[in-house]
Every structure is written in C-alpha cells, then in structure tokens.
Amino acid sequence: ETGVTQTPRHLVMGMTNKKSLKCEQHLGHNAMYWYKQSAKKPLELMFVYSLEERVENNSVPSRFSPECPNSSHLFLHLHTLQPEDSALYLCASSQEAYETQYFGPGTRLLVL
Amino acid sequence: AQSVAQPEDQVNVAEGNPLTVKCTYSVSGNPYLFWYVQYPNRGLQFLLKYITGDNLVKGSYGFEAEFNKSQTSFHLKKPSALVSDSALYFCAVRDGSADSWGKLQFGSGTQVVVTP
Numbered sequence: 001e002t003g004v005t006q007t008p009r010h011l012v013m014g015m016t017n018k019k020s021l022k023c024e025q026h027l028g029h030n031a032m033y034w035y036k037q038s039a040k041k042p043l044e045l046m047f048v049y050s051l052e053e054r055v056e057n058n059s060v061p062s063r064f065s066p067e068c069p070n071s072s073h074l075f076l077h078l079h080t081l082q083p084e085d086s087a088l089y090l091c092a093s094s095q096e097a098y099e100t101q102y103f104g105p106g107t108r109l110l111v112l
Numbered sequence: 113a114q115s116v117a118q119p120e121d122q123v124n125v126a127e128g129n130p131l132t133v134k135c136t137y138s139v140s141g142n143p144y145l146f147w148y149v150q151y152p153n154r155g156l157q158f159l160l161k162y163i164t165g166d167n168l169v170k171g172s173y174g175f176e177a178e179f180n181k182s183q184t185s186f187h188l189k190k191p192s193a194l195v196s197d198s199a200l201y202f203c204a205v206r207d208g209s210a211d212s213w214g215k216l217q218f219g220s221g222t223q224v225v226v227t228p
Contacts, residue, residue, distance in 0.1 A: 002158075006155075042218045042220050090155055092156075098206070103155035103157070105154055106153075
C-alpha cells in the first residue's frame with residue numbers, strides 16, 4: 001500500500017444528508033489533495049493543501065467543504081449533494097506541493 | 113496552460129508481447145511527466161516519472177518510458193506484458209514551475225487488456 005488511507009471506502013447518501021470523508025497519510029508529507037474521478041472523465045483536482053493551508057480551490061461547489069486540521073489528516077465534508085456528485089473521491093499526498101503524489105484507495109460515493 | 117492526451121482508449125496485447133501506451137503533452141515550461149496505474153476499485157499507483165536527465169526512465173514492475181522532447185511524447189513501455197498488467201493507465205504532466213502547487217493534468221486514461 002501507499003501509506004495513504006481513506007475512510008469509508010463506500011458511502012451511500014441521500015441529497016439531504018451530511019457526511020464526511022477522511023484521509024490520513026503516514027508518509028510525513030506536507031501537501032494533500034482531493035480529486036474527483038467520474039466515469040469517462042479525467043481526474044479533476046478539487047482542493048490542495050500545503051502545510052495545512054488551502055492553496056487551491058478548483059471552482060468546486062460550496063456543498064464540498066475541505067478541512068485540514070494537521071499535515072496528516074484531510075477531510076471532505078459533504079452536504080446537500082446532487083446525484084451527479086456520485087464518483088470516486090481520491091485523496092493524495094506529496095512531500096512538497098510539486099513532487100510525486102501518492103494516492104489512497106478512494107471512497108466510492110453514491111448520491112441518491 | 114498544460115494538457116495531456118492519451119489517444120487510445122484501450123490497448124489489447126497478448127501475454128509475452130511488448131506493450132506500449134501512448135502519451136503526448138503540451139506545457140509552456142519544462143515538463144514534469146508521470147505515469148500512474150489504477151487497478152479495479154483501487155487508487156492510482158505511481159509507476160515512474162521524468163523530471164530531467166536521461167530520456168529513458170525505468171520504473172516499477174518492469175515498466176519504462178521514453179521522453180521525446182521533439183515529439184512532445186512520453187510513451188510507456190514494457191518488453192513483455194503479463195496478464196496482471198491489465199489495468200487503467202494514466203499519463204500526467206505538470207509545468208516545472210515551483211508555484212503551480214503540484215497541479216497535475218491527467219490524461220483520460222488507457223485501458224490495457226492483456227490476454228493469456
């Protein structure tokens with residue numbers, strides 16, 4: 001494994017629910033990322049954190065809210081999602097923001 | 113702006129034959145190029161990267177890639193494919209500027225199918 005874990009691995013939620021995705025890296029890295037992977041579409045970068053500071057918000061709707069309490073943990077808080085938000089959400093980390101990224105296994109999200 | 117293209121949605125190859133997965137890129141500065149592999153229901157695994165130096169880069173699981181600046185290509189190769197190499201392969205590029213915050217541009221992916 002890569003040293004990046006994500007929980008839960010699968011999540012089903014209704015459009016009115018609130019849930020959170022968790023990512024933890026055990027590599028001592030300083031940068032963390034959230035990506036969205038939808039079928040038939042390239043990976044979409046959502047957020048980038050460097051030293052716990054958000055440095056990139058790639059025009060993501062406000063129903064997605066990231067949180068990085070320390071350099072090892074990254075959360076993605078979800079509320080009032082839409083069915084088109086169903087996708088695989090991948091977390092990644094890198095030593096610094098411009099170095100090789102290592103990915104977690106992803107959370108498969110289904111919004112009903 | 114940066115972009116990357118993987119012209120083949122799927123590559124089929126018989127086990128034991130050479131495997132090539134194509135990638136071309138466009139970037140304004142110096143390219144940092146990466147290959148990742150994704151197995152079903154898994155995240156992306158790093159295979160190899162080119163930053164600078166020798167144009168032929170060797171990576172994990174017997175894979176290698178050749179950087180060709182004139183053709184702006186970074187094709188992934190393996191001399192003898194295994195059934196276990198069947199997976200989705202992603203090429204990615206980023207501008208070598210340190211202020212791009214690690215922003216990788218991923219290709220759309222190429223599904224590799226290796227038949228026994």
